Amino acid sequence: MTTFLEMSGISKRFGGVHALRDVDLTLEVGEVHCLVGENGSGKSTLIKIISGVEAPEPGGRIVISGKEYPKLSPVYSTHCGIQVIYQDLSLFSNLTVVENIAMAHHLGGVHTVNWSSMRAIAMATMAKVGIEVDPETKVSELSIAGRQLVAICRALAADAKLLIMDEPTASLTRHEVNTLIKLVSDLKRSGICVVFVSHRLDEVLEIAERVTVLRDGAKVGTFAAAAIDGSKLSHLMTGKAFEYQKQVPDLAVGAVVLEVQGLGRDGDYDDVSLQLRAGEVVGLTGLLGSGRTELALSLFGMNPPDRGTMALDGHRVVLNTNADAIRRGIAYVSEDRLTLGLILDQSITSNVTLTVLERLAGAFGLIGTRARQSHVARWVAELGIKVSDPNNPVKTLSGGNQQRIVLAKWMATNPRVLILDSPTVGVDIRAKDGIYEIIRRLAREGVAVLMISDEIPEVLYHSHRVLVMREGRLTADVMAADTSEDALRQAVNA
């Protein structure tokens, strides 16, 4: 094997903070290498150094294909064949597939556009990758998976030798992930080195040959994927022995709070019947696109079902808006915390009070400053949120604390049914525990919790009962004690 890139002694400081400390990394031609680490472990800084966006501190060495560089620039990196596909894909959704793939053609000097040669480049790369879309389609009309393939095509058209993909599977369905994995192994065979950055440990192990683990800006080590497993990896990432174990309070069987019968909505899901009891944590798992989020939105009054009935405490209800749902004690924590769950630019206070404004209002419908402050102080204390000043924008908080703000916002509405959609996405492993603790506490207090997640261990070990959704239908309803990770995985992917 030949080495494509070798880095040693790479450090990076931002102000007084060490983002990277003396990191080494070797990438071979034609290997699939995974880079894992928690938020803030230095993964993205390392990628930025490889792509030339950031310069390392003096003293580091970067050797690409045998040639040494003191530092890189985006131009050098591209020239050496390094291509990064960021999580947001950096595509131009207002332009066609052809233009996106052959975008490099537009760069450099001033010249006329040679549409036919651009089209030829695009068609050739598309054939290599195996996508079949009209090349004149606008990228905005493609699915997420389609866009990802276009991004890969663009990298290949720029003659990539090293392809770095940042969280490429985060919004793909299982089927699409499989396609991607197959494509990656094709690329590997043609001699391209692929670096995967991912937090989905099972995928990491499935796809990679070697795994490099970063923690707090330092390299923990590089391991052969075959010699490592999921719990070992998370141990390496957190420095803490971490093992999933059943962590639900004993089920004190309460009354049925929410009952759904024969619920269906064209194109989303159909024939869904389920019961949620007070004090029960019910896990709902299924692939992206299985209809789980659409179902959750229907229960929250935002995606009205076409047929079927819903009953709260045995009384039939029809929810026309989410305000109806909230009034009746249903709360929904969205999977998209950054754009739907929180209003990032606004203050912590504004976010926490948004759902209970009417209740905080006193005489003449006015909300006093003190009422706001004491409400926020109460919830910050109750959920142990680390907040220096509640008037700071909520975006200044860490992922874990942000999620606690979302929980505070909904717990303040006194929900009887709490729907959590992927509650620990983007939350560090260490901070996840805190979220689970809050869920357990809510269950003990008699809230019926529906926890949606595509991480099977998460639903298995933190729920009393597990539902599996596939292609819009509930296909399994089992007690967590009576099933296993493998059985659930099979039910999800079957």
Next chain:
Amino acid sequence: MPKSRFASFGRFRRSHEFWLLIVILVLCASLGAANGQFLTMQNLFDLLTSYAFVGILALGLLVVLIAGGIDISFTATASVAQYVTLTVANAYGANWVCVFAIAIGIGGTLGALNAIFIQKLRIPSIIVSVATLNIFYGLLIFFTGGKYIYSLPDWFATGIFWFEFDWGKDTSYGVNLQILALGFSFLFTWLLLNRSNIGRQIYAMGGNTDAAQRLGFHVFGLNMLVYCYMGVMAGIASLVQAQLAQSVAPTVLVGKELDVVAAVVLGGASLMGGVGTVLGTFLGLALLAILQNGIILLGVSSYWSPFFVGLVILISVSATAWSQRERRTRSARP
């Protein structure tokens, strides 16, 4: 490839421009039927001449909007360019090349100023252009006292009249300065946006600035170009307007910025950047022109013309938003 041509027609049929074209054709047909004057050569030439000023500015604004910015200082830029250029021409003598060079130079400089404020001081373009509109305009009137210039160089007042041909009994037509400048602006803007790599970079940058930066676009340079282009168009438009009005009136242009905005956005350009076409802008301009012209030809008092224009703008933007919403809700459910 007949198949691909079908596909591209299918795309066109779903586009904003297609619906605009239908509306305009229907409007033309009914106006033509109602009044024989409408579909005459003379009316067409008159329309092009009187809408050249708005049209040239609209093309500059189109480029700015595609790049993801906005500029409303162009009326002030035009006023400054017009006044300075014709004052110079009166004092020192000049020819066509000279006046256009001066007007373009002034427009480009003022546009560059906008770009520097926006890019170097990181102030949103809407704020900058509201501010520079007041600065350019305020200083112009302060220094000139708002006095009109009525005496223009003879050759300028006479204008250009090319390809003269007779029509009917005693009327003759030709390509005048206004039509020439409008046509040239359309052609050049179309070439810039669709046939040069710079134009495609402008589209890309307007669609996704972060990605453009990552791919190594020269974002500052592109913005500089875009705002200068707007300024240059303002310079050209200002001369076209002065020649038509046969005078320079420093106070009459400012206040017309929203007419230009209306033409461009009716043509389908988005204020979010990355979207908009030269054809669309032409159609947006044509719709406004035909509407106002048609109202007069139908014998409705010209006092009512803004009312109908407002009605058409409101209905058109509502219908567009409605149809896009329908499409979004449908495509949201696979």
Next chain:
Amino acid sequence: MRNASTLALRGRLIRLAGSGTIATLILLLVALWLVFAITIGDRFFSVNTLQSMAFQMPELGILSLAMMLALLSGGLNLSIIATANLSGLTIAFLLTHYIPGTQGIAWAGVQVLAIAAGFAVAALVGLVNGFVIAYLGVSPILATLGTMTLCKGLAIGLTRGNVISGFPEPIVFIGNGTVLGVPFALIVLALCALPVALMLNATPFGARVYMIGSNEKATRYSGVDTRAVLLKLYVLSSLLAGVAAVVMLARFNSANAAYGESYLLVTILAAVLGGVDPFGGFGKVGGLLLALIILQVISSAFNLLNLSQFLTLAIWGGILIAVAAVPHLGGKAPR
């Protein structure tokens, strides 16, 4: 030395005012006052000068409040001036055509009814704006551009561009009278600004407006009927334009389809100068009022110095750029 103490003062003011923009504005105002006190002297502080400032501010102030509401929600209201003129003409028409005699209950009643009718017209325009923006999803700049042209067109069409003038004395008093030396129009501005400030800072509705301005979708997911909030907001914005209409027609003792058109962009300038984020979500009435006072002080001082009002315009623009650039000069990341 002086620099250090200004910095310390600025820090203290920031803490006091709770916002960088407001502190900057207060400093600016103090500086302007000092400069004009030196260059103009006593005349600048005479009762006459102060009163004339107080007479000129309210129209622009109320219109700026109307613009600010739309800006806070992440929108824009280009139709405020046209709405004000249309509702002003409605009031003027009723006052000049249906007024019986020169006193009595009917005489007073018609004046009240005329103003009510003006407000109704304004509210109707606001409903159209709100409906088109909130329920049809048209971008605010396009929607209000349409209603602006429509309202102006209606006003021109109905009046053929003519002026309607000559109103009863109580109406004229609104624009020209004083109460204990305070111009009545200034009191009207206060009566608008206070409730708006209270509404924005201390009611559920106000809190929702700010949240919508930052992220409408997330606000909807939090159980807020964002469409209803936007509809109400545009009606309120229009109603403020209606109040401005009364002040305007009272001050000029006339109404016309094209009064005050140059105010439109100035209201945006004032709001942004006052710290309103042009993309929505942030801004306080206090900041706006400070900005208005700054603009008025410059204008009045230039008037006393016999400098052109157009130079005032240019200086206003320069100050807007300077103030907008301040947050970025300290190395703070741009939005």
